Amino acid sequence: MKATWEKIEKNLGVLEVEVDADRVTAALDKAFNKVVRQINVPGFRKGKVPRSIFEARFGVESLYQDAIDILLPEVYTEAVDQTEIFPVEQPEVDIDQFAKGETFKFKAKVVVKPEAKLGEYKGLEVPKANTEVSEEELTAELERLQQRHAELVVIEEGTAESGDIAVIDYEGSVDGELFDGGQAERHSLELGSNTFIPGFEEQVIGLSTGDNKDVEVTFPEEYHAAELAGKKAIFKVKVHEIKRKVLPAIDDEFAKDVSEFDTLAEYKEDLTKQLSERKAEEAKANQENVVVEKAAANAEVEIPQGMVNTEVRNMMRDFDNRLRQQGMNLEMFMSFSGQTEADLQNQMKGDAEKRVRNNL
Incomplete structure (x- = not known):
């Protein structure tokens, strides 16, 4: 295989590739083995049509696209490695030649990672590390651990409070008509989490197990579903259970449960040491980030939009994963926050560009 790279401008160039004919033959063989299982030819069982009969009936050209789909990703990756370029977007590929018994020739217009010209970075000031652990920080860490080891207990009597988990059915309607995504059964809603439409959770607070209530809310003007934006809605809510953190x-006893120590005093001493080490690691990472950010701010680099878009997609995926860990997903978040995917992406673009610049 031959591969050459020619830079056109800045971080854009053309990758020209020629692949040996024997690899074209191998790709056509694979394409035939794939296609022959999907066709019916009178007189032959499915998948048993001889190659010569197939080509006489359909033409070898009918295999070309499948063969290209098989071969192109493989040889493109090899060409990238051979020319030592760093693509940051999907290439624009033009096929120059593909035929049985011939070499495979194509050109790929590729956006590559730009070169960053560093500005002044020596002598940059960084914040000093403070690894001392205050009493407030120790207390906050203990309370965080306390929350993590809290037990959810079903409340038999009393009303729902902020911080409780209400297990509810709900059915939403606008102008008397049900709408998509407005219904759920036995949904666990943490009151005060602000994951539902503004005003919804506040009206569940104060309800008891078995209560039914019509919750009236108004969708935000910027709601992602245009047909619901700004509309008043009524949700019929039934409370099945109320769970409270104990x-x-x-x-x-707490120290014994969460650590290897027998007393709280021993555990506090060890926890203080852990927090100090964590602060030292965070301080070091922060110092490195400050240096990188300052150096990046002084650098000369043109960032391809494709790199920013890729980073935004990565951030959206990470956000969705975090939501799923909390029992939600991106679609639910957008539904109840009134934000669209485009809104979230626009909010992330600034940080995405900053990350790309720092990485470069």
């Missing part, structure tokens, strides 16, 4: 006491 926090364990922070004492010697």
